[in-house]
């Protein structure tokens with residue numbers, strides 16, 4: 001197959017970027033999108049053009065490293081991650097525009113590489129259960145209904161890729177944050193810290209420059225882990241409850 | 253020289269308790285004075301970092317990804333073992349210990365494996381307390397599944413994303429400690445060398461992958477938790493960035509590399525489809541619980557649609573050869589059987605390199621919904637990659653490189669022969685012998701980090717009071733200069749070939765001669781080819797750009813340069829070991845039925861290789877494997 005690529009090239013975080021045109025020739029239909037870029041990069045190296053820089057690691061849809069916006073859509077066509085897009089999804093001769101994930105809180109570092117450390121800081125602000133290694137009771141001492149465990153797992157499946165924030169017109173990270181708040185908040189082990197957690201994480205999210213949610217649901221549509229937007233409503237309720245407690249001077 | 257494993261005295265099942273009762277303790281006030289460097293944020297690294305920080309140590313943790321949450325452990329699908337016996341099917345720590353030793357074909361160290369089995373239950377408790385959403389039964393209790401090489405159901409899982417959930421649990425703990433200031437995290441920072449002072453590991457040299465800056469970090473101890481080296485084969489189920497650099501650099505500084513040729517080829521992966529491919533995708537072993545593996549009995553049927561091949565024309569070869577374990581035979585055996593079938597010309601799919609994994613019986617028995625619940629995401633992944641629907645047509649699978657049992661040599665304290673240098677997780681060699689059982693790597697990584705190193709590190713630390721190194725010690729500047737020179741040298745070659753083309757070629761050599769079947773002749777040939785390829789690499793590599801800023805080809809070039817040396821070490825190890833055991837199959841040493849033929853009289857030892865300098869042959873140190881409890885037996889899964 002053959003494609004015309006328009007690829008975002010940017011020297012470093014401070015340089016301006018532009019879309020450059022490249023041709024992708026002789027691409028097998030079974031190649032993944034990133035393998036297509038590998039082939040293009042080998043060609044560029046041959047022509048003494050510095051290869052396109054992009055993040056990837058597992059290349060099987062679970063690590064959350066890959067982060068390309070393909071034809072305007074974070075992760076491109078289909079439900080999965082960038083690395084799980086296969087070239088057979090495109091038509092021979094298509095023009096494909098490739099940009100980095102775009103969100104105010106994810107500055108571009110070079111070409112298609114963005115800095116998503118804001119997500120780590122949001123987790124550090126409360127996305128955990130405080131427990132000490134070695135002090136846990138027997139794993140079966142607290143039964144958890146299958147329904148709750150399954151729903152917690154739906155939320156825990158978030159891969160932290162950032163597509164939700166990149167897709168959101170406001171650059172909001174609500175889906176990501178609500179996934180963690182829901183995962184831990186549903187489980188009996190997480191409940192004692194629910195209030196502190198949601199306050200901490202939401203405030204950090206704001207501080208990082210992520211926007212607000214105005215119910216576009218663009219996040220849900222691109223989320224490779226199928227995290228449902230309904231979790232955002234759940235988080236908002238928890239946040240309101242915890243804020244009220246805080247305002248009246250109760251311990252959260 | 254015989255490396256001393258420092259195994260505590262006493263009966264096997266009391267060693268760990270005795271050890272803990274007598275272990276040297278470091279007081280909280282003193283822990284605060286120690287800086288611990290941890291390379292890696294996978295299960296081993298993240299669990300060690302958070303636990304040691306919780307105990308009071310100052311921790312610096314490094315990883316090459318942009319977030320510690322993305323370490324390769326995230327990709328583990330199937331599950332984690334523990335001897336909880338929640339299924340009441342007769343499991344016990346002893347059985348888990350025995351299965352692991354036997355699965356490893358009697359090439360692992362008894363005392364370490366027993367300890368692993370003993371602490372396995374705590375891991376599950378710890379993970380549940382962290383909020384890991386393991387699968388549950390309707391009654392609310394934890395569910396289990398079976399994995400290869402065991403006749404009990406002891407594997408805990410979280411859908412098809414067990415590694416992800418365990419890693420996110422450890423990452424949450426790590427994040428908590430980062431927030432408290434007890435851990436300083438350095439993502440996108442790659443360790444390129446180890447700094448020794450007076451023979452002790454006292455720091456590392458790293459490259460900031462964003463700015464390109466090369467700097468050093470001093471510490472009172474160094475923990476390498478840098479994962480496995482399966483990518484020496486180029487194509488593997490490992491993440492693209494997995495490398496041998498951290499451990500190989502330590503080897504070049506004097507750490508022994510143990511059993512490098514022990515690699516695991518996983519039986520159920522999606523077959524290779526072309527030479528553009530950058531990685532292979534695993535289909536979790538858990539599929540073998542419900543899927544039946546077969547190939548056509550007759551070559552002529554291979555091209556047919558599988559639905560047109562009647563049952564009596566199918567060879568369910570694992571069930572036929574190993575009736576008591578059937579499709580759950582251990583990985584090395586299952587992989588080799590698939591290879592044999594394909595070598596006989598009975599393989600299916602492109603190039604005849606594939607066998608079927610068929611769910612039609614299970615779907616009939618349990619209904620499509622149950623199968624969907626158990627493996628839905630794996631079926632989706634398969635369809636996405638191959639374009640085929642496995643509910644309607646059997647999956648095609650073929651073995652692929654998956655895990656490396658070899659690694660840096662460590663003693664019972666998880667310390668290498670370099671004082672202060674500790675090695676955890678897949679990066680060490682200690683627990684899986686010549687073959688690892690499914691769902692045991694996650695167990696080992698977390699055991700090492702949560703429950704072993706927090707007790708054993710004190711042994712070294714108590715010897716280090718008042719011995720803090722000066723970060724201005726000349727050894728740091730010297731190692732930084734050496735590292736900078738190496739990086740520059742790669743850029744200065746200015747040849748014509750891309751780094752990936754060298755890596756791919758090395759991978760093919762390794763796969764052909766040091767993969768599922770090895771022979772003296774082939775290994776000698778491979779060593780010759782690798783040496784030539786290495787020479788060409790240093791003459792003809794082409795890397796554009798500068799050392800400053802993001803340059804991923806440069807990162808990869810450094811890793812491939814190490815693989816090009818390491819591959820030779822693997823072949824030498826395989827050549828030295830004149831026997832077949834576990835994943836190491838030497839064609840000269842097999843039984844008449846084609847099973848691995850071990851030679852316990854001469855090879856019941858750990859091969860610990862010692863670096864002797866550029867272009868010198870490494871020397872072999874042997875740690876004899878003494879079995880106190882287990883009787884060496886021919887492994888039978890019939």
Ligand SMILES: Cc1cc2nc3c(=O)[nH]c(=O)nc-3n(C[C@H](O)[C@H](O)[C@H](O)COP(=O)(O)OP(=O)(O)OC[C@H]3O[C@@H](n4cnc5c(N)ncnc54)[C@H](O)[C@@H]3O)c2cc1C
Nearest residue numbers: 292293294295296316325330331443479677678691693694
């Ligand atoms: C697809 C797949 C599925 C698997 N499924 C299972 C399963 O179901 N059950 C099971 O028990 N096991 C499974 N395994 C094996 C298991 O996942 C691994 O053995 C285990 O997770 C390794 O953990 P680790 O912490 O040792 O290393 P890793 O998770 O590989 O972590 C390595 C860390 O070291 C860092 N690092 C590496 N080199 C450097 C360097 N030079 N400088 C700085 N940082 C560095 C990395 O950034 C990373 O943080 C699977 C493996 C694969 C590939």
Ligand code: SF4
Nearest residue numbers: 158159161162164223
């Ligand atoms: S919620 Fe979905 S889109 Fe957002 S980070 Fe998580 S996996 Fe990615």
Ligand code: FES
Nearest residue numbers: 057059064066083
């Ligand atoms: S590279 Fe890991 S999710 Fe795409």
